[in-house]
Amino acid sequence: MVRVIMTESATKFVTPTTLSTLSKQPIYTSFYKNNSEEWHNHVALGLWADVLIIAPASAHTLSKMAQGLCDNFLLSVFLSARCPVYFAPAMDLDMLAHPATQKNINLLVSRGNHLIASDVGELASGLNGKGRMAAPETIINILEAHFKIGTFHNKRVLITSGPTYEALDSVRFIGNHSSGKMGYALATLFAEQGAQVVFISGPVKDYPKHTDIKVIKVTSADEMLDACIQQYVKIDFAVFTAAVADYKPNEAFEKKHKKDGNPLKITLIENPDIAHELGKLKTEKQIHVGFALETHNEEASAKAKIKRKNLDLIVLNSLQDIGVGFGQDTNKVTIYDRFEKRFPFDLKDKKEVAQDILKIMESYA
Ligand code: C5P
DSSP states (O other), X not given: OOOOBOOTTHHHHSOHHHHHHHHTSOOBOSSBGGGSSOBXXXXXXXXXXXXXXXXXXXXXXXXXXXXXXXXSHHHHHHHHOOSOEEEEEOOOXXXXXXXXXXXXXXXXXXXXXXXXXXXXXXXXXXXXXXXXXXXXXXXXXXXXXXXXXXXXXXXXXXXXXXXXXXXXXXXXXXXXXXOOHHHHHHHHHHHHTTOEEEEEEOSOSOOOXXXXXXXXXXXXXXXXXXXXXXXXXXXXXXXXXXXXXXXXXXXXXXXXXXXXXXXXXXXXXXXXXXXXXXXXXXXXXXXXXXXXEESSSHHHHHHHHHHHTTOSEEEEEETTSTTOSTTOSEXXXXXXXXXXXXXXXXXXXXXXXXXXXXXXXXXXX
C-alpha cells in the first residue's frame, strides 16, 4: 500500500485529489484532518512504512531534513520513521551545486538516508544541467532492488575508479582525462542492489554518495595498489575501472622544479598493475572484471588481458566508436568472458552500461 504525504508547495504542482485517486488512499497534507481538531498520527505513519521516499525533494525540504526542523507533516513523519529513507533531490542546477545543498545532502547520507541522485537534463528554469528528479523508472528500479534479495545483496565489491596522478614535482603530475563516471555508475548500482562497496578512486570531480559505499581517495597508482591490498579482505567481486597511469617518473622533485634553460629529461618507470597484482590473490570464488580502452587490435588485446590479469570478464570500449571515451556520459562496450564468449552492446548511457555489466556478472557469480 502507498500512502502519500504532500507539502503545501507540492499541492501547487499536483492536486491531492489526483494522488488520492491513484493511491486509493486519503492524502496527508497537514497535521489536522480536514482542518478539524483531529490530528493525523505522524508517529504511527512513520512506524507503519517499510520505506519512505521523499521525491521530489526540494532544496528547502532537504535543508529542513538535515537540520531536524519539523514545521510540516512530512518532516514530522521523516523524524519519526524507523524505516529506510530515500530522497530524490530536484531543483535548479546552481541550487543543487551550492555548497549548502551539498552539505545537507552529505549530512543526510552520512546519517544513513539513501540519495537517489538527480539526473542531467532540461530544468524548470529552462537551463540545462544536473538537478532533474531521477526518472520515475529509476526510482522504481531502486525500490525493486531494495525489496529483492539479489545476487549482490550483502556481497563485498571492490571498485577502482578514475585516473591516477603521478607526481613530477610538488605541483605537477602526469595523469589522464578519466572522469570516473563509469566507476561512479557501477558503485551506485551495486549499492542499490544491496552490496557493500569499497570505492577506491583517483582524483575526480564527483564521488558516489551512498551509505553502503566506502570511498577511499588516492592519488597515485602505488597508493591505489596499497589501498586495494588493504581492502581486499572477504571481497566477492572486484571491478577495475580505473585508468591507472602505466608509467611514473623515476624520481619526483621534492619542490617545484624551476626552469633553467636546459631540456628536462624525465625517466619514466612502469607502475604496478593493480588488476594483475590482485589477480594473483584471487581464488575460484571471487569474480574479477577488468576494463580495456583500446585504439587498435581491440579484441586480441582484450582477450590477452583476461588471461594475463586472471580476470573473469573484460569490458572493452574502442576509441574508434563515437560517444566512447574519457568524460563521456555514454559508452559502447563489448564484454568478453574468460572462455572468449562475446557480448556486444549498443551505445548507451553509462548507468545502463552498468546495468548490462551487472547482469553479465550475475550469470558468473
Ligand atoms: O591499461 P590496461 O588496458 O592494461 O587496463 C586493463 C585493466 O587493468 C583495467 O581494468 C585497468 O583498471 C587495470 N589496470 C590496473 N593497473 C594498471 C593498469 C591497468 O589495475 N597499472
